[in-house]
Structure formats: C-alpha cells, structure tokens
Amino acid sequence: MASAVDAAGEPIPTSAVLTAASKHIGVRCQPENVAFLKCKKKDPNPEKCLHKGQEVTRCVLGLLKDLHQRCTKGMDDYVGCMYYHTNEFDLCRKEQQAFEKACPLE
Amino acid sequence: MTEAVIRKKPGMASVKDMPVLQDGPPPGGFAPVRYARRIPNKGPSAVAIFLAAFGAFSYGMYQVGQGNKIRRAIKEEKYAARRAILPLLQAEEDERFVKEWKSYLEYEAEVMKDVPGWKVGESVYNSGRWMPPASGELRPDVW
Numbered sequence A: 001m002a003s004a005v006d007a008a009g010e011p012i013p014t015s016a017v018l019t020a021a022s023k024h025i026g027v028r029c030q031p032e033n034v035a036f037l038k039c040k041k042k043d044p045n046p047e048k049c050l051h052k053g054q055e056v057t058r059c060v061l062g063l064l065k066d067l068h069q070r071c072t073k074g075m076d077d078y079v080g081c082m083y084y085h086t087n088e089f090d091l092c093r094k095e096q097q098a099f100e101k102a103c104p105l106e
Numbered sequence B: 001m002t003e004a005v006i007r008k009k010p011g012m013a014s015v016k017d018m019p020v021l022q023d024g025p026p027p028g029g030f031a032p033v034r035y036a037r038r039i040p041n042k043g044p045s046a047v048a049i050f051l052a053a054f055g056a057f058s059y060g061m062y063q064v065g066q067g068n069k070i071r072r073a074i075k076e077e078k079y080a081a082r083r084a085i086l087p088l089l090q091a092e093e094d095e096r097f098v099k100e101w102k103s104y105l106e107y108e109a110e111v112m113k114d115v116p117g118w119k120v121g122e123s124v125y126n127s128g129r130w131m132p133p134a135s136g137e138l139r140p141d142v143w
Helices: A015-020 A022-028 A030-042 A046-070 A072-084 A089-102 B002-006 B046-111
Strands: none
Touching: A015 A022, A015 A072, A015 B046, A022 A030, A022 A046, A022 B046, A030 A046, A030 B046, A046 A072, A046 B046, A072 A089, A089 B046
16 A cells, blocks of 8 residues: 555545545544435435536545545554554544544544 | 490490480480460451451452443543444545446446346335345445
8 A cells, every 4th residue: 555645635545545534434424424325225226316416526525535635644653554454443542632633523 | 335435334244235325315304395276266256357358359349330430431532433434434435435326327227228127226125224235245346
C-alpha cells in the first residue's frame, strides 16, 4: 500500500481508510445511511435503491476528502496504523486520539 | 593376630578369652527421641475458610464481569464501525451488480430471441419479491 490517497489527492476507500473514518461516517452521513437501509429493507432489488446508494457514496467520499484535507497528518497516521494492525481499534488508540483531536467528531 | 594385640587382657590364656568389643550406647543411654504426633489444633475455623474461599471466588467473578464489560465495549466499537461503512459497500456493490445484470439481460435476449413467449429477465419465483440470481456463480471474477 502506497498511501491513503490516489493521484488526484482523493482518499481511496480501502478498509483501513474506511475503518479509520468510521466514527465520522457514522455521525455525519447517518441520514443518508439510514435512508438507504430503509429503502433496502422495503425492497432488496438493487435497481430500486440506486439513487439513495449514490447519495451514500457521494456523502461518504466527500467526507473522506474533507477529513483528509482538514487533518492530513493525523488521518494518514491513523490510516497507516489501521493498515498495519488490520483494523484493530485497540492497537491504535494513540493515533485515534490524535486524529480525533485534530478533526473532532462534532 | 592383630585382634589379640588390640583387645588383649593381661593374663589371657587363649584368644577365646578376649573381652568383647561392642558398639553400644554411651553411658547413661541416649537422649529420649520424640516420636508422638503433635498436630496443633489452632488456625482458621471452617467458617473462616469457607468465607475466605467464597470471598476470593466472588472477587474473581466480579473481575470476570468487569473484563467482559471491557471486551464487549471493544466488540461494540468494531460492530459500530462495520455498521457505519456497510451502506457504502452495499451501494457500490449495487452499482456493479446493476451494470452486470443489464449486460446479462442483453445476452439473454440475444440467446432467446427465437423462442416464442420468452420474457427476458422474468423472475423464476412466484412470490413477487426480488431474489438475487441463484446461478451458483455470483462473482466469477472473484471466485
């Protein structure tokens, strides 16, 4: 793994990046997530929930980019630690504190 | 010959009259040796022992409960992370599936174009719900 961003500076949604940002996603993209899950529960057909799915993707990818722009170092360190320890939260507490201090959970 | 030299008695007529040389107790005898049991009857009573054991057990179980609480919190954190990113992953998979399904439907229309009364993409189930395709090969590029 080279880094958390691709050539254009957008964070790649790998498992390490997503678990590192999971608390922020859970807080900031919650309306979109809940709407998508409700739609899925009503009808599991993927074609029916494409629009809500696009909302979710847009929200999460935008959030990742925003987080990366606001606290690049903190996020990079946390993502690197997550990658090293395969998404084990308990082994990355220090980087987690630093990241949440730089980009608070609001 | 040497025994007679060591043990001789003045005025001895023959070797058979030698005095007896024996290993024996010192004069006055040995000191008395205690061989009786002397297990003392003091120490904690049965109730005290039981309470101590029960106390140790309760303390241990309390620590187990605390440890379980901590472990549950760790697991909850992991599950919350999974719940947060699940919709994104499902949405991405939905996009990929819809694209794949459309191309499959075109292929099906191409193959079955001469069969009268064939509805392309018709569900093989009667329940009315949408069911994922059960062809046994969900993602051939992965499997």
